[in-house]
Amino acid sequence: MTDRRTTIKWMLAAAASMPLLNHGSAAEQAAGSLPAAAGYGSDPLLTKLYRPGDAWPLTLSAAQRRTAAALCNVILPGDERSPSAESVGVVDFIDEWVSAPYPRQLEDRPIVLEGLAWVDAEALLRFEKYFAELDEPRQRAICDDICYEPNAAAKFARAAGFFARYRDLTVGGFYSTPAGHQDLGYIGNVPMPRFDGPPVELLRKLGLGPEPA
Amino acid sequence: MALSSSKIEKNYDVIVVGSGAAGGQTAYTLSMEGAKVLMLEAGRNYVPEQETPMFQTPDQAPLRGSATPEKGFGFYDATVDGGWTVPGEPYSQSTDDPRGRFAWWRSRMLGGRTNHWGRISLRNGPYDFKPHSRDGLGFDWPISYDDVAPYYDKVERLIGVYGSSEGLENTPNSPEGCLLPPPAPLISDYLVQQRARRLGIPIIPGHRAVLTQQLDFKRSPALLHPGNLKAQKIIAAHMQQRAACFWATDCGRGCSIRANYQSTTVHLPPALATGNLDIVTDAMVSEVVLGRDGLASGVKYIDRISGKERLAGARVIVLAASACETVRILLNSKSARFPEGLANSSGRVGRYLMDTVGSSLRGQVPLLESLPPQNEDGASGHAFYAPWWGYQDQQKGRLGFARGYHIEFGGGRHMPDSGTLRGLERLTHGSYGKKLKEDARRYYGSFVGFAGRGEMIPNEKSYCEIDPSVKDKWGIPVLRFHWQWSDHETRQAAHMQKTFAGIVEAMGGRVMGAVQTDGAEAISPGGFIIHEVGGAMMGANRQTSVTNEWCQTWDVKNLFLNDGAVFVSNADKNPTLTIMALAWRASDHIARLMRRREL
Numbered sequence: 015m016t017d018r019r020t021t022i023k024w025m026l027a028a029a030a031s032m033p034l035l036n037h038g039s040a041a042e043q044a045a046g047s048l049p050a051a052a053g054y055g056s057d058p059l060l061t062k063l064y065r066p067g068d069a070w071p072l073t074l075s076a077a078q079r080r081t082a083a084a085l086c087n088v089i090l091p092g093d094e095r096s097p098s099a100e101s102v103g104v105v106d107f108i109d110e111w112v113s114a115p116y117p118r119q120l121e122d123r124p125i126v127l128e129g130l131a132w133v134d135a136e137a138l139l140r141f142e143k144y145f146a147e148l149d150e151p152r153q154r155a156i157c158d159d160i161c162y163e164p165n166a167a168a169k170f171a172r173a174a175g176f177f178a179r180y181r182d183l184t185v186g187g188f189y190s191t192p193a194g195h196q197d198l199g200y201i202g203n204v205p206m207p208r209f210d211g212p213p214v215e216l217l218r219k220l221g222l223g224p225e226p227a
Numbered sequence: 228m229a230l231s232s233s234k235i236e237k238n239y240d241v242i243v244v245g246s247g248a249a250g251g252q253t254a255y256t257l258s259m260e261g262a263k264v265l266m267l268e269a270g271r272n273y274v275p276e277q278e279t280p281m282f283q284t285p286d287q288a289p290l291r292g293s294a295t296p297e298k299g300f301g302f303y304d305a306t307v308d309g310g311w312t313v314p315g316e317p318y319s320q321s322t323d324d325p326r327g328r329f330a331w332w333r334s335r336m337l338g339g340r341t342n343h344w345g346r347i348s349l350r351n352g353p354y355d356f357k358p359h360s361r362d363g364l365g366f367d368w369p370i371s372y373d374d375v376a377p378y379y380d381k382v383e384r385l386i387g388v389y390g391s392s393e394g395l396e397n398t399p400n401s402p403e404g405c406l407l408p409p410p411a412p413l414i415s416d417y418l419v420q421q422r423a424r425r426l427g428i429p430i431i432p433g434h435r436a437v438l439t440q441q442l443d444f445k446r447s448p449a450l451l452h453p454g455n456l457k458a459q460k461i462i463a464a465h466m467q468q469r470a471a472c473f474w475a476t477d478c479g480r481g482c483s484i485r486a487n488y489q490s491t492t493v494h495l496p497p498a499l500a501t502g503n504l505d506i507v508t509d510a511m512v513s514e515v516v517l518g519r520d521g522l523a524s525g526v527k528y529i530d531r532i533s534g535k536e537r538l539a540g541a542r543v544i545v546l547a548a549s550a551c552e553t554v555r556i557l558l559n560s561k562s563a564r565f566p567e568g569l570a571n572s573s574g575r576v577g578r579y580l581m582d583t584v585g586s587s588l589r590g591q592v593p594l595l596e597s598l599p600p601q602n603e604d605g606a607s608g609h610a611f612y613a614p615w616w617g618y619q620d621q622q623k624g625r626l627g628f629a630r631g632y633h634i635e636f637g638g639g640r641h642m643p644d645s646g647t648l649r650g651l652e653r654l655t656h657g658s659y660g661k662k663l664k665e666d667a668r669r670y671y672g673s674f675v676g677f678a679g680r681g682e683m684i685p686n687e688k689s690y691c692e693i694d695p696s697v698k699d700k701w702g703i704p705v706l707r708f709h710w711q712w713s714d715h716e717t718r719q720a721a722h723m724q725k726t727f728a729g730i731v732e733a734m735g736g737r738v739m740g741a742v743q744t745d746g747a748e749a750i751s752p753g754g755f756i757i758h759e760v761g762g763a764m765m766g767a768n769r770q771t772s773v774t775n776e777w778c779q780t781w782d783v784k785n786l787f788l789n790d791g792a793v794f795v796s797n798a799d800k801n802p803t804l805t806i807m808a809l810a811w812r813a814s815d816h817i818a819r820l821m822r823r824r825e826l
Contacts, residue, residue: 054289056297056308057271060280060480069289089659096664107291116295154660162657178652181659186645189667190285190292197664198671199600200643203282205473209605211411216601220594222417225424 051115066103066110073113079105081130084146088153089184096197099188107187108180122179129176136173229272229337229508236505239265239541240821242526244512244556247339248803249547249790249810251490251498252382256814258503259458262821265539267510267528269548270307270335273342275491279305279483281476284642291645299332301644305342305481305489309334315700319707326747329580329691329708330754331551337508338491339549340757341803342481346436346488347609347635348388349800350379352397358684358796362629364715365684366579368795369767369776372399378808380405384447385462386488386807387469389606390434398614404446407439410472410606415595415638415675420611422733428634428726429616433609436488436804437478442466457501465497477642478607510537513703514560515544515569515786523569523786526556529701543785543817543826547810550580550791551691554762555706557788558693568693570780570788575773576763578690580708581797583758584632584681585751586720589739590731591654595638595673603639603672612636615799628718632681632799634726640672647671653739674739677730679723682799683716685761689753710753717746724749760794760802778813785826789813 051070058069066072074082083100086108090099099105112123133156137145141152148156157177159170166174188194195203217223240262243250250266258264280303285292288302295302299310308314313333320328334340353372358365376399382388383405391409392400409432412420420430444466452458469492470484478487485492498504509531516538518524525540546553557576560569568576615631641647648667652658655666688711693704721744728742743749766772769781778793780786789810791802798805820826 053295053297054302056310056314058289058298058302060278060288060303061283063283063287064289066289090664091660093661093664095668103286107286111290114290114295116297118295119290157659161659162652165657178657181652181663182649185648185651185663185667186291186293189643189648189671190645192284192286195284195643198640198643198668200640200671201600202602202604202640203284203475203642204602205475206602207473209411209472209474209602211605212414212417212601212603216599217414217417220414220418222414222421224417225420 051113053115066106069110070113070115072106072109074109078127078130079109080146081134081144082108084153085130085133085180086184088150088157089181090188096193099184102188102191102193104184104187108183111183122183125176125179126183129173129180132173132176229506234505235265235507235539236263237540239263239505239539241265241543241545241817242267242539242541243545243547244526245339245547245549245552245790246337246495246506247341247490247547247549247790248806250545251338251341251494252807252810253545253547253789253814254504255494255498256811257818258498258501259452259455259461260814260818262503262818264498264504265541266504266506267512267526267539268337268339268506268508269511269531270337270339270508272508273307273336273338273491275305275338275342275481275485275489276483279481281480281483285644293645300343300479303477303480305479306334306340307336309336316705317697317699318705319694319697321707321709325752326712327710328752329582329689329710330752331706331708331759332754332757333549333552337506338489338495341488341490343479344803345609345801346478347801348383348386348390348434348436348804349633350399350401351375351798351800351805352399354397355796355798355800358630364629366764366766366795369765369772374776375805375808375812378812379804381451381811382804382807384443385451386436386493387438387442388434388436388804389432389439391432393429393431395429395431395614396618404443406434409433410437410439410610412610413603413605413639414598415592416611418592418594418734419636419638419675419730423613423730426729426733427616428613428730430611430613433612433635435606435609437606438469438471438486439606440471442469461497461500465500468496469493472606474602474606475604476607511701511703512548512556513701514556515546517560517562517564517569517783521564521783523783529703543787543821545787545789545817546792547789550760550762550794551706553788553790553792554691555693557763559704565782570763570773570782570786572782573770573773575771577692578687579685579761579764580689580691580759581683581685581761581794582753583756583797583799583801584683584712584716584719585679585756586723586743586749587676587678588724588727588731588742589674589676590727590734590736591670591674591739592638592731592734592736593673594735595675597669598640598672601640603641605639608637609635626722628715628722630682630684630715630719630799632679632719632723634677634679636675636677638672638675643671675731675734675736677727679720679727680756680799680801681716681719681723683797684713685796686711686713691762708753712747712750712753717750719746720750721746758797758802760791760797763788763792764795765793766795777816778809779816787813787817
């Protein structure tokens with residue numbers, strides 16, 4: 015498609031002409047695009063079941079959500095123990111997070127939006143495809159450069175900051191679901207007639223147990 | 228559970244302002260004794276049996292339940308219209324310097340902050356009532372441990388507190404039958420116990436207001452209300468309606484099966500069952516009205532629904548609105564006789580405000596990695612704690628600060644939420660993909676957090692007063708806070724950091740984050756521990772205190788302050804149990820004086 019090649023060229027030109035993630039304009043535009051919304055108030059109904067979008071509108075575009083999903087799934091892919099982050103609603107959670115009207119979330123919004131834009135621009139620059147369209151080795155090639163802030167090259171420092179924040183959101187969104195609970199082996203939140211504490215064999219193995227005062 | 232304000236009767240014996248630990252206990256004791264009681268609560272009615280999100284998981288809440296300014300302790304926390312800010316009800320600070328500020332956690336709901344609190348219920352010890360006699364700092368209480376002990380016994384029997392009696396210094400034993408058995412510890416509890424003891428730090432069962440078994444409804448009623456058959460019958464029935472803990476769900480959400488202490492599930496239902504208590508919610512008390520006879524004749528309050536000011540009268544007025552709110556009401560109750568605020572002839576109303584010294588540190592422990600799945604919900608934390616152990620070192624002048632702290636700690640495989648595995652890259656060096664999933668399984672449950680809770684000595688620079696210009700949305704002048712820690716507190720916070728790091732090291736673990744050795748940085752800001760007490764201290768001398776030992780103001784004999792405002796010192800022990808014990812003791816005295824027609 016000619017349109018597509020044109021788009022890539024334009025994106026590459028844009029990427030070349032400005033030091034991405036080292037200026038504020040994308041972030042400012044992103045933050046400025048958040049429509050004014052109220053929070054859930056100081057007395058929300060606690061027993062209701064909420065879905066992202068119930069408390070305030072979601073704001074990510076389809077393109078942003080596509081990149082967000084791809085990144086979620088690179089960070090926490092499906093394996094034999096649990097499904098991928100995207101499949102348990104983590105993209106919805108991240109959309110809810112960056113669309114929320116509270117200070118901490120408003121602070122994260124430009125970091126996330128700018129980071130998602132950077133990931134796509136970097137993918138286009140290196141491989142002439144959007145991040146979501148890359149195969150896993152190519153997605154990892156980009157992520158490897160930004161996955162750990164202390165080791166990231168100076169030119170990737172800001173992108174690495176985004177990745178750390180995005181990974182925390184993905185991890186927080188995933189492990190707070192029943193699927194995440196199951197993956198970690200969390201087996202609580204059920205009423206029990208008695209609580210006996212850890213099995214004696216396990217304590218013995220660890221060299222622990224009741225001690226005289 | 229609440230009575231609408233249009234049905235207020237005319238002839239109440241007692242008005243109780245506030246429905247939390249102090250108000251709940253006062254209303255309970257007095258209504259059981261036959262007094263007609265009107266309780267006024269600023270917040271809305273709240274029904275834990277219907278409103279508590281018991282088994283909800285984080286993914287069912289906005290933002291996975293994360294804290295926001297509107298729900299400061301997370302979405303499911305049992306706080307209504309409250310937190311560090313209350314909509315339309317500001318308070319002010321005397322300085323922009325963060326170290327001179329005080330943060331005030333409030334709620335606007337029936338039962339107040341008892342709905343969400345940590346339930347840690349420790350007795351003050353004998354030293355804690357006579358601190359000035361021991362080290363020359365602060366003030367002595369006009370009462371001793373022996374005066375309060377019978378009321379600690381009663382409160383423990385009534386509300387249900389688990390724990391043990393270990394006979395340690397200044398850490399009182401409870402008489403046989405007062406405490407419920409402590410819950411089974413978790414693996415991390417055993418590990419902390421083993422390693423901390425090698426450092427000379429005692430680790431013993433904690434004390435929390437959670438029913439590890441049903442209350443003793445056969446023996447306790449007669450001990451709680453000797454000679455009062457009606458009261459015995461009512462409380463026996465209510466003890467049987469409270470279920471024992473079913474070892475799931477976080478106590479901070481409240482408890483719909485009434486297995487932990489909330490005023491709304493423990494104090495108020497039996498008090499209402501006497502037929503002697505009326506509760507009016509949405510009643511924001513602004514001042515106490517002084518009659519021509521020099522007695523308190525009633526209180527003015529704003530009905531939050533209509534916005535109208537109303538008046539309620541009674542023979543006796545009890546303020547139990549929380550230390551700072553009680554002070555605010557007194558200071559706003561001005562008259563020709565008390566131009567500086569009611570019952571303030573000593574000039575001490577608002578003075579000597581205290582919080583608790585707090586500092587925390589987290590460790591990661593390889594020994595706790597990759598353990599087999601097991602249910603560690605337990606009693607929602609604090610199976611064990613470390614009472615203050617440094618009395619001998621302190622006496623020898625080795626510590627550099629006065630008074631002590633206890634350690635609260637916890638680890639375990641608790642319900643993962645959006646913050647449980649935050650910042651994991653410090654351990655994983657940035658893993659992602661399948662490796663991150665493996666790492667998450669490995670590290671989940673391997674963290675142990677430590678929090679110190681220590682004594683603050685009252686000082687001249689920590690107090691509150693009425694802001695000369697700011698009013699809340701009801702038109703009531705607000706409080707302005709002044710705050711300063713002394714070296715005793717900041718050095719104690721630094722000592723906490725070193726101690727926690729030592730325990731983490733003794734467990735073979737690594738400290739997460741930095742060990743803060745600068746005490747001024749290590750200490751939590753004023754108010755953050757939400758143990759604010761003082762502001763209207765009791766004493767033996769009317770020139771230097773606001774109330775006598777019975778929480779009765781020196782200046783107005785039918786006005787009582789039954790909450791934390793009367794505290795003379797703030798021991799490391801969490802204040803709620805002592806607030807309830809003192810409220811019961813004061814209420815017994817009120818009943819006695821009313822019987823003698825002295826009130």
